Amino acid sequence: MAEPILTLEAVRKVFGKFVAVDDVTLSIGRGEFLTFLGPSGSGKTTTLMMVAGFQSVSGGAMTLDGKPLDPLPAYKRDIGMVFQHYALFPHMTVAGNVAFPLEMRKLDKAQIAKKVRDVLALVGLPDHGERYPKQLSGGQQQRVALARAMVFEPRLLLMDEPLGALDKKLREHMQIEIMRLHRDMGITVLYVTHDQEEALVMSDRIAVFNEGRIEQIGAPSDLYDNPATRFVADFIGESNFIEGRVTGHNNGFAELEGAQTLRGRAEGNLSIGSAAVMAVRPERLHVNRANDGADANRVEGTVTDIVYLGQSRKFIVRVNDQTEMTALVQANVVGLESVTVGSSVSLSWRAEDSKVLGNT
Amino acid sequence: MFAKLARDRFAWLVLPAGILILAVFAYPVFWLLVRSFSDPSWGLQNYETVFAKVIYLKVLWNTVAIAGATTIGALLLGFPMAYSMVHAPPLMRKLLVFVVLIPFWTSILVRTFAWMVLLQPNGLLNDMLIGIGFIETPAKFMFNRTGVLIGMIQIMLPFMVFPLFSVMTRIDHAYVQAAANLGATPVKGFLRVYLPLCLPGIVTGSMLVFIISLGYFITPALLGGRKDVMIAQLIQQQISDFGNWGLSSALAVVLLIGTGLIFAVVHKVFKVGPDARF
Ligand SMILES: Nc1ncnc2c1ncn2[C@@H]1O[C@H](COP(=O)(O)OP(=O)(O)OP(=O)(O)O)[C@@H](O)[C@H]1O
Ligand SMILES: [Mg+2]
Numbered sequence: 001m002a003e004p005i006l007t008l009e010a011v012r013k014v015f016g017k018f019v020a021v022d023d024v025t026l027s028i029g030r031g032e033f034l035t036f037l038g039p040s041g042s043g044k045t046t047t048l049m050m051v052a053g054f055q056s057v058s059g060g061a062m063t064l065d066g067k068p069l070d071p072l073p074a075y076k077r078d079i080g081m082v083f084q085h086y087a088l089f090p091h092m093t094v095a096g097n098v099a100f101p102l103e104m105r106k107l108d109k110a111q112i113a114k115k116v117r118d119v120l121a122l123v124g125l126p127d128h129g130e131r132y133p134k135q136l137s138g139g140q141q142q143r144v145a146l147a148r149a150m151v152f153e154p155r156l157l158l159m160d161e162p163l164g165a166l167d168k169k170l171r172e173h174m175q176i177e178i179m180r181l182h183r184d185m186g187i188t189v190l191y192v193t194h195d196q197e198e199a200l201v202m203s204d205r206i207a208v209f210n211e212g213r214i215e216q217i218g219a220p221s222d223l224y225d226n227p228a229t230r231f232v233a234d235f236i237g238e239s240n241f242i243e244g245r246v247t248g249h250n251n252g253f254a255e256l257e258g259a260q261t262l263r264g265r266a267e268g269n270l271s272i273g274s275a276a277v278m279a280v281r282p283e284r285l286h287v288n289r290a291n292d293g294a295d296a297n298r299v300e301g302t303v304t305d306i307v308y309l310g311q312s313r314k315f316i317v318r319v320n321d322q323t324e325m326t327a328l329v330q331a332n333v334v335g336l337e338s339v340t341v342g343s344s345v346s347l348s349w350r351a352e353d354s355k356v357l358g359n360t
Numbered sequence: 361m362f363a364k365l366a367r368d369r370f371a372w373l374v375l376p377a378g379i380l381i382l383a384v385f386a387y388p389v390f391w392l393l394v395r396s397f398s399d400p401s402w403g404l405q406n407y408e409t410v411f412a413k414v415i416y417l418k419v420l421w422n423t424v425a426i427a428g429a430t431t432i433g434a435l436l437l438g439f440p441m442a443y444s445m446v447h448a449p450p451l452m453r454k455l456l457v458f459v460v461l462i463p464f465w466t467s468i469l470v471r472t473f474a475w476m477v478l479l480q481p482n483g484l485l486n487d488m489l490i491g492i493g494f495i496e497t498p499a500k501f502m503f504n505r506t507g508v509l510i511g512m513i514q515i516m517l518p519f520m521v522f523p524l525f526s527v528m529t530r531i532d533h534a535y536v537q538a539a540a541n542l543g544a545t546p547v548k549g550f551l552r553v554y555l556p557l558c559l560p561g562i563v564t565g566s567m568l569v570f571i572i573s574l575g576y577f578i579t580p581a582l583l584g585g586r587k588d589v590m591i592a593q594l595i596q597q598q599i600s601d602f603g604n605w606g607l608s609s610a611l612a613v614v615l616l617i618g619t620g621l622i623f624a625v626v627h628k629v630f631k632v633g634p635d636a637r638f
Pocket of ligand 2: 044045046160
């Protein structure tokens with residue numbers, strides 16, 4: 001990672017007795033795109049607000065460019081922010097809004113006019129300077145908010161669910177816009193969303209929040225292929241879970257004893273005899289005829305549902321009384337024509353394609 | 361067709377209020393208008409008197425000056441009041457709203473007499489100021505402009521506070537945060553963002569206070585001196601002391617038209633109402 005620009009060290013936020021953010025430690029490299037991803041109420045906004053200076057920290061320390069952030073009031077932090085509902089000043093024109101941070105920094109008039117023009121062109125609104133925010137569509141307002149937060153070249157750009165208010169098509173379009181701007185301008189971005197797809201598409205790294213804590217932080221592919229906890233495996237993408245007890249552990253693989261014995265990759269921190277869960281992605285499962293399948297892991301079951309998705313099919317298989325598993329099979333896989341609802345099948349997968357996680 | 365019918369049906373609902381306004385407002389005003397041109401004889405002589413005699417111009421000026429000063433005073437006191445109401449915790453907010461409302465439940469006459477008790481030479485205020493050694497001899501708080509303004513500002517305060525309060529509660533805190541985030545000091549953020557967003561409330565409150573103050577009567581009559589006569593007092597005096605209906609009507613019409621003009625100008629300049637900018 002590039003040199004860190006922002007670091008958080010055991011940051012904590014308490015409202016009364018309620019711990020909203022607990023022990024959050026992370027650092028962001030210059031030019032990086034880091035996303036906070038997590039369910040509603042997991043502390044993403046609160047953490048962002050502490051970085052922006054709108055919430056005090058209850059514990060821990062933050063640094064920006066190596067200097068402690070705490071003593072700086074919000075208006076001296078030089079951190080740009082795109083608010084969830086944009087917070088464009090309704091009594092100023094688009095150009096007035098974008099010029100505002102530059103006027104606060106006492107740039108001269110000609111310079112301000114040029115920068116405003118440039119940034120409005122950059123976000124694709126060169127002719128909208130004289131309009132009022134009320135006269136713009138949601139997507140246009142979003143761009144103005146982005147322009148206003150970028151125009152003063154902040155050291156860090158915060159975005160709290162900036163696309164939450166837009167419809168799906170526009171959202172996907174803006175995701176690409178924001179990624180382009182991030183790439184072209186080299187800005188460091190701290191982004192908040194609870195949309196995992198958005199996080200996977202846009203981020204260099206993702207910090208997964210759960211109940212005020214970071215469960216895992218890593219590159220999208222890292223989180224997807226190597227989830228550290230059951231929560232992450234469940235929250236990012238889809239996973240099948242099979243519960244059991246650890247019976248063996250060597251060379252990065254663990255043995256899990258449940259209805260049958262299974263093998264999967266594992267971190268070193270699993271102790272023999274402890275409760276654990278195996279996570280495996282639906283697309284890693286192979287569907288075979290009953291008692292067939294050459295992979296290391298195999299379970300038998302009955303098909304309860306087949307869902308056609310066009311380029312793929314989903315097989316829902318009841319493995320035992322508690323467990324139903326989902327297998328995703330590409331349309332071009334042959335040999336499953338005779339499998340219908342009620343068929344007995346076996347599901348198999350390679351040990352490398354599954355992960356054994358502590359079950360907490 | 362049904363919509364039209366519904367509209368016509370609902371139109372009937374305005375009727376009672378319409379009749380009331382017609383009977384107790386439009387008719388008397390029309391009658392005043394006629395009388396201002398016809399009493400004691402037809403012609404413009406009443407208006408000539410109003411605009412020619414220094415004493416009447418002086419009263420007109422007094423009226424505008426007192427109403428203006430009351431408006432400014434109510435704004436200066438009302439703004440921080442409304443602000444703290446909006447930002448107080450819920451229970452405190454209820455209490456403050458209650459405090460602002462209390463004066464509405466007592467008659468203006470009672471409140472004005474209460475001010476007389478407080479402001480008189482050996483009243484509570486003078487005793488207190490002398491007690492703490494701030495002044496040595498009683499200050500004159502009554503029968504002068506000071507007395508009128510103290511009384512009127514207090515009475516007008518709710519008319520300023522509530523429009524401000526209702527506008528301020530609707531200002532999203534994110535605007536203030538955005539201003540700070542973009543580098544505005546608290547003072548700059550207040551002047552460039554918060555204050556302009558309060559403008560509709562400031563205009564509405566100021567208009568209310570100014571216009572109500574223009575026609576004020578009891579407070580200036582009881583707390584003011586001879587130099588603080590307002591137009592309403594003059595009208596009352598002309599009618600009850602001299603039976604001068606023509607001149608009084610002309611004064612009333614001038615007051616009405618002046619108020620209407622001010623209202624129209626403010627409306628145009630600040631674009632409050634449906635065609636507001638924000
Ligand atoms: N000012 C506050 N006072 C008390 N509790 C608060 C306050 N702000 C946030 N919380 C609580 O802190 C927790 C975390 O809130 P936060 O807004 O950070 O969640 P989030 O991850 O941003 O969720 P969302 O995705 O819904 O925006 C929530 O349970 C919330 O109720
Ligand atoms: Mg949030």
